[in-house]
Amino acid sequence: MTRVRAYRFRAYPSKTTAGVLKTQLEVACKLYNTLLHAEQKEYEENKRSMSENELRQLALDLRKQNKEFQALHSQVAQQVADRFYEARQRFLDGVANKPRVKKPHRYLSLVYPQSGWKLSNWREVGQGKNKKRRARLRLSKIGFFTLIIHRELPLEQVAQVCVKLYLSGRIYIIFVVEDAEPLGQTLEQPKNAVGVDLGIARLATLSDGRFLGNPKPLERSLERIRVLQRTLSRKRFLSKNWLKTKRKLAKEHEHVGDFRRDLFFKLGALLAEEYDVLVLEDLNVQDLIQKGVTKKRRLRLHDSAFSEIRRILEWEFVKRGKTVLAISAYSSSRECFLCGGINQNLSLEDRIFNCPHCGFTLDRDLNASLVLLRRAGWVPSAVPVELRPIPPLPSLGLKKRRQGGALKQEAPSVRAG
C-alpha cells in the first residue's frame, strides 16, 4: 500500500518572486473560473460534462490562445484543470457543494505535478541542535525560493510540489511524497489500552487519570483570536483595513495551528510509547457544535483541532503497528462508569459527574474516557473510586514563541486546572 506524506517547509522568496507568485495565483484563479464557465456552457448546450482529459486539453488550449495564461507553467495549468475536475467529481459524488466561481483572495496554491521544479545549492546552516539544511528551489516560471529543510526529505519519492501562500502572507512549499515502505507490524497481543476523551476545557483526558490542558501560550493566542474576530466584523468586507485584520487573524490562527500540532505529536508519541491500544470516541464534531448553540463561536475555534488531534494520535499509533479503536461516544459522558446508569441531568457546564443511581462521583471527562475504554472491552488497571485531583501530563517540551530573538524553552506548560 502506498501512503502519501506531505513535507512542508517555509519558503523565503525575493520580493520580485513573491510578486510573481501572487500574479500567477490570480491568473490560475482566472483560468479556473474560465474552465468553470466553459463547463457550464457545455452542460447547458449539450447536457454533458467534460471529461478530465477534455478539461486538461481545454486548459492547454486556453493557455496557447491567451498570453496571460502563458505566465503559468504548462503542467501547472493542467493541474488547475485537475483541481476543477476533482471539485466537480466531489459534487457529483454528493460529498461537496457545486464548484463555484473562485475569488482571487481564496485561490492560494499552485501545484507542479512532475517537472518544473529543481532543488539546488544545498548548504548546512545553524549550529549544534539547530543544524539544518538550506536549499534553493527553482519553480519554473515563478522564480527562486530559499527553503529551510528542517527534516529529512526523501527527494527521489517526491510526486508533487505545491507552493502555497497562506493568508498571513507566509509562503510554504509542500512536497508530496509517495511512500511504499510498510507500516510497523501489528502487535498480536496488545497488553494495555488507554481511553482518550477529547474536550474543550481540557484538550485530552486519559483513562489513567492524566490530562492535557490548554497551555498558557495557546490560551493567550485563542484570546487574541477572539479580539481580532470582533475587530474584523466591524470592518468593511474586502476593504484595506479588513484585509489587514484578516491577515493578522490568519497569522494568529496559523500560530495556534502550529502550536497545537506540535503538542498533539508529542502527546501521540508519548501515548504510543506507553500503550498498545488507543481508544477514541467516534466523535461527531457537528453534534457537539449544535449542542452548544450559545457557545457556537467559542466552539468553532476548536472544531478543526478535534479532527487534527485524532488524525495525529491515530498516526502515531498506526506508525508503530499499534491499534486504534473508534468507539461510539453516544452519551458516553452521561453514562456512569461504575454502574452503567445514565445521568440525564448532566449539562455541558458540569465538570463533575455525579451518578444519581450509585452515587459515584468523578471528574466528568475522566468518567467519559473510562466509559470509552470499557466500551472497547478493556478494564482500566486501577479503578478510581473517588474524586481526586487528576494530574497533568509531564511537560511535553513546549516551545515558547520567540521573544527577543532567542527561542526559550518553557518550564512544564501543562498545568492542573
Ligand SMILES: [Zn+2]
Ligand atoms: Zn453509577
